[in-house]
Amino acid sequence: MxxxxxxxxxxxxxxxxxxxxxxxxxxxxxxxxxxxxxxxxxxxxxxxxxxxxxxxxxxxxxxxxxxxxxxxxxxxxxxxxxxxxxxxxxxxxxxxxxxxxxxxxxxxxxxxxxxxxxxxxxxxxxxxxxxxxxxxxxxxxxxxxxxxxxxxxxxxxxxxxxxxxxxxARWFLLAARKGQIDAQAKLGEMLVRGDQIEPNPVHGLMWLTIALKRAELAHHDDAGIRAAHEEAFSLASEDERRKAIALADQWLVDNDAAFTQAYSERAIEASTTR
Missing domain, CATH: 1.25.40.10 (Tetratricopeptide repeat domain)
Structure with missing residues (x-):
């Protein structure tokens, strides 16, 4: 869910x-x-x-x-x-x-x-x-x-x-794992900046990448997420970018079906008339 x-x-x-x-x-x-x-x-x-x-x-x-x-x-x-x-x-x-x-x-x-x-x-x-x-x-x-x-x-x-x-960060992580877009973005920013919790640029960029892609799919306001993603991407090394993208792609594959179903208004409307 x-x-x-x-x-x-x-x-x-x-x-x-x-x-x-x-x-x-x-x-x-x-x-x-x-x-x-x-x-x-x-x-x-x-x-x-x-x-x-x-x-x-x-x-x-x-x-x-x-x-x-x-x-x-x-x-x-x-x-x-x-x-x-x-x-x-x-x-x-x-x-x-x-x-x-x-x-x-x-x-x-x-x-x-x-x-x-x-x-x-x-x-x-x-x-x-x-x-x-x-x-x-x-x-x-x-x-x-x-x-x-x-x-x-x-x-x-x-x-x-x-x-x-x-x-x-603990609460953001729990919500992020459920696909909550703003929690994914907030957690990603915290991990990238590392000024409040231990930094982890790979996982930070991973969550920001997931949040940005999901925001686009859900027609969610993504201006702030996009800006945070661009900043994190510019600060990351090539190796960090590659690892983050691979992790994000795998997460999206693993969770794509549930997310698509949750946001499918067509499926919701069709179901209501059964």
């Missing part, structure tokens, strides 16, 4: 019976899914609300995302926060291997992010300690890659914790 960055409106959640819900709720969710991907977001919201009220995790997560982004509804961070909070309140201790675990872990990351910044004109004020606790839980219990990235960034910058580059 490639973490929250690759999480979409999981078709599996809309096409099979869930322990939380009856057949009618599942049918409603399937129709809402079809409506969403066909562009009828008003109809999708109606169905999602009905499914969410019946406690379906995928519906609660999707509504949270829609309100957070203003996707088919007026942007409303407080409503998004409420949907995510309902989801984690009901399913926060579910097994990490459960079908709904990706939605649950993503909801934790969303709530943690809101506590990190606060929500304007609401009772949700910035609380970095609470954000760190939430990210730690999602990163450790669910192994969520985006939570691991955010937690690593807090340790790197000393936000809510004592600055600890080694701990930051």
């Amino acid at each position: 490639f973490g929250s960055q690759a999480l979409a409106f999981d078709p599996q959640a809309a096409t099979k019976q869930d322990a939380c819900c009856d057949a009618a709720t599942m049918s409603t969710l399937r129709e809402a899914t079809r409506a969403y991907y066909s562009g009828d977001k008003r109809e999708a919201v109606t169905g999602l609300l009905a499914a969410a009220q019946s406690g379906h995790p995928a519906a609660q997560w999707k509504l949270g995302r829609m309100y957070a982004k203003g996707d088919g509804v007026a942007e409303d961070d407080m409503k998004a926060f409420e949907f995510f909070s309902q989801l984690i309140s009901a399913h926060g201790e579910d097994s990490p291997s459960s079908p709904d675990a990706p939605f649950v872990s993503s909801a934790f990351v969303e709530v943690g992010s809101y506590y990190l910044t606060g929500i304007a004109d609401s009772a949700i004020v910035p609380n970095v300690n609470r954000a760190r606790e939430i990210f730690t839980y999602a990163a450790s219990y669910f192994g969520d890659a985006l939570a691991q990235l955010k937690l690593g960034s807090m340790y790197l910058d000393g936000v809510g914790v004592d600055q600890d580059p080694r701990q930051a």
Whole structure:
């Protein structure tokens, strides 16, 4: 799994019976899914609300995302926060291997992010300690890659914790191995620079190469990654470049199938209409 960055409106959640819900709720969710991907977001919201009220995790997560982004509804961070909070309140201790675990872990990351910044004109004020606790839980219990990235960034910058580059690198590595692009880039930069952790120019350039190629494939903003890669490449010796490229190519081959599947919107849309 490639973490929250690759999480979409999981078709599996809309096409099979869930322990939380009856057949009618599942049918409603399937129709809402079809409506969403066909562009009828008003109809999708109606169905999602009905499914969410019946406690379906995928519906609660999707509504949270829609309100957070203003996707088919007026942007409303407080409503998004409420949907995510309902989801984690009901399913926060579910097994990490459960079908709904990706939605649950993503909801934790969303709530943690809101506590990190606060929500304007609401009772949700910035609380970095609470954000760190939430990210730690999602990163450790669910192994969520985006939570691991955010937690690593807090340790790197000393936000809510004592600055600890080694701990930051540890979390970045866990997320990088799952394919989290920004974690790959951050870890690569740390290894190349070597001013906060032990330098390793070969593995640093390897991770930056992987991050750049994956960013291009995923249409991820790659300006910063490209600049870091170019700097690392210019500083590396010919032997270091050769070794780094070989390692990156092998990693990409070993992980290509899972990454391609995770980012294939065509596959996701086709699955929702089964």
